[in-house]
Amino acid sequence: MGSQWGHDKVYQKAKSEGYRSRAAYKLQEIQRRFHVIRSSDNVVDLGAAPGSWLQVVRTLTDGRVLGIDLSPVPPIAGVETIAGDLADTAVQEQVKTLLGVVNVIICDAAPRLSGHKSYDQARAIALGEEALRFACNTLKPGGNFVVKSFQGTDFSEFYSATKRHFHSVKTCVTQATRKGSTELYIIGKNFVG
Numbered sequence: 001m002g003s004q005w006g007h008d009k010v011y012q013k014a015k016s017e018g019y020r021s022r023a024a025y026k027l028q029e030i031q032r033r034f035h036v037i038r039s040s041d042n043v044v045d046l047g048a049a050p051g052s053w054l055q056v057v058r059t060l061t062d063g064r065v066l067g068i069d070l071s072p073v074p075p076i077a078g079v080e081t082i083a084g085d086l087a088d089t090a091v092q093e094q095v096k097t098l099l100g101v102v103n104v105i106i107c108d109a110a111p112r113l114s115g116h117k118s119y120d121q122a123r124a125i126a127l128g129e130e131a132l133r134f135a136c137n138t139l140k141p142g143g144n145f146v147v148k149s150f151q152g153t154d155f156s157e158f159y160s161a162t163k164r165h166f167h168s169v170k171t172c173v174t175q176a177t178r179k180g181s182t183e184l185y186i187i188g189k190n191f192v193g
């Protein structure tokens with residue numbers, strides 16, 4: 001912290017602009033830089049609670065917007081939600097049945113931290129891999145994918161795995177990410193199918 005994105009300032013900004021969390025600014029920056037969501041896309045948000053990414057997505061597309069989280073997401077007009085585990089294939093099938101076409105998957109999911117660095121890193125990478133499996137199982141060819149990840153053990157293998165499924169893959173550290181964090185986002189565009 002201590003940057004322009006220090007907790008109080010960004011938290012207050014998010015609050016005054018009606019966002020449920022500062023994470024809204026991360027997705028806004030990703031969209032500004034990478035244009036992942038088009039105006040008619042159906043978008044699925046994995047790890048969506050409390051819902052600030054869903055609030056942003058709702059303003060970017062006229063398509064369907066669906067959020068999935070282990071925790072309930074308080075209602076947002078024009079947004080559908082499923083309470084469930086993103087790794088559950090039954091949830092993935094439910095998404096395909098509900099939406100038919102999925103153009104974009106975004107994932108800001110993060111496991112609850114234990115404080116043991118290597119254990120937390122392994123679980124975070126494993127969750128990203130589940131999100132990639134979700135995307136491969138549901139995305140339309142040509143679709144886009146955004147997933148939160150963390151630099152460290154096994155990151156490069158996960159990055160390479162993403163590269164096998166998308167024609168273009170880049171990474172992005174957002175300005176709203178806290179200083180000193182290893183958090184970054186992988187942006188996969190144009191799903192191979």
Ligand SMILES: C[S@@+](CC[C@H](N)C(=O)[O-])C[C@H]1O[C@@H](n2cnc3c(N)ncnc32)[C@H](O)[C@@H]1O
Nearest residue numbers: 023047049050051052053070085086108109110
């Ligand atoms: C950082 S928060 C997401 C914030 C959200 N992008 C927003 O803008 O409000 C991470 C979320 O991931 C969810 N999560 C973690 N593991 C999950 C899983 N296996 N399936 C679904 N959601 C999960 C947590 O419940 C938590 O709400």
